[in-house]
Amino acid sequence: MARISVVIPTFRRPDGLRRAVESALAQEGAPDFEVIVVDNAPEGGADRALAGIKDARLTLIAEPNPGVATARNAGWAAAVAPRIAFLDDDEEALPGWLAALDTALTDLGADIVFGPIDTVLPETTPAAHRDFLKGFFARTGPAEDAVLDDYHGCGNSMIAREGLSLTAAPFDAKADQLGGEDDLLFAMLKHKGARFGWASRARVLEYVPESRACLRYALARGFAYGQGPSQSCAARTPPDAPGVIGWMAVGAAQAVAYGAAAGLLWAIRSPRRAAMLDRSVQGLGKLFWGDRFAPRLYGGA
Known part of the structure; x- marks a missing residue:
């Protein structure tokens, strides 16, 4: 075998x-x-x-x-x-x-x-x-x-x-x-x-x-990746509510901080702008972790 x-x-x-x-x-x-x-x-x-x-x-x-x-x-x-x-x-x-x-x-x-x-x-x-x-x-x-x-x-x-x-x-x-x-x-x-x-x-x-x-696909996948920690806490038996809340707080901070940095880098056309935007989008994923927000990237979708 x-x-x-x-x-x-x-x-x-x-x-x-x-x-x-x-x-x-x-x-x-x-x-x-x-x-x-x-x-x-x-x-x-x-x-x-x-x-x-x-x-x-x-x-x-x-x-x-x-x-x-x-x-x-x-x-x-x-x-x-x-x-x-x-x-x-x-x-x-x-x-x-x-x-x-x-x-x-x-x-x-x-x-x-x-x-x-x-x-x-x-x-x-x-x-x-x-x-x-x-x-x-x-x-x-x-x-x-x-x-x-x-x-x-x-x-x-x-x-x-x-x-x-x-x-x-x-x-x-x-x-x-x-x-x-x-x-x-x-x-x-x-x-x-x-x-x-x-x-x-x-x-x-x-x-x-x-x-x-392309950037569009990478950001969609980055958002889905960001959802992972919050979703994992929610999927436990029983659900880990403090963990979900903690990750949502982290996500909100990331979305604001990295989003502001991404805007500045985009204005000056920095080569780092896409990476910073990806971090901001991952933060949004932690915040909006429900399936209804998730991009459909696989299978029949």
Whole structure:
């Protein structure tokens, strides 16, 4: 039986999917692994994208109900291994990626580890915000493997599910169109004492599509990211009302302070203006954390 299941959810990205799958299957130095692709498009199509790839380790399943949490849950349920790695369909795993995740998880005694992400932007990316967008989609961390105090997103991660007592569908389907399903899960696990780690050599490339390589999308996603802390407190049983109020207060302060700074930087056309505006928008997310305010960025939306 495989020791690692690599889960790749996909939604209408045939070129990215093929690149992601080929990079996963090319991994060397890792324990036995399988690759599970979850086709989350109602009309299908992943089979055509993967035509010609013949590998016994590759399994394609269909989950026609569009939604990021539902797709991850389908891959989780289909996985047979005690360790699950997540690779997104816009990512390419570099050589040694899977072995580095597995080694860091073991050596650090962690429950979940995350790896670095380098951004590949399209040539059409606006020059004024190119540096900001490159950093926005990237993920950086310590130069060496290390224990982390906090968590990152699910793409380029590995979870040791045997010690976490998770359900067969650990990602909240309420986040299907909103995203943040990983934040909700990892925040809950942090509250229960889960240990996070950084796999410094588990590097992937993220190919940002033209539709997302713009300030409008980044700010919408930044707002959704900002909602995470408040939503995580509200989702606890019972809800952590003081935590919600605290994060809302932090968000209000951030929105005002960073918003004023962003206005000044915009007036002088500073290259830092987009980053400051992003911080202000994240503050607004903490303040207006309800689902009715959340941008629909995934699934059928």
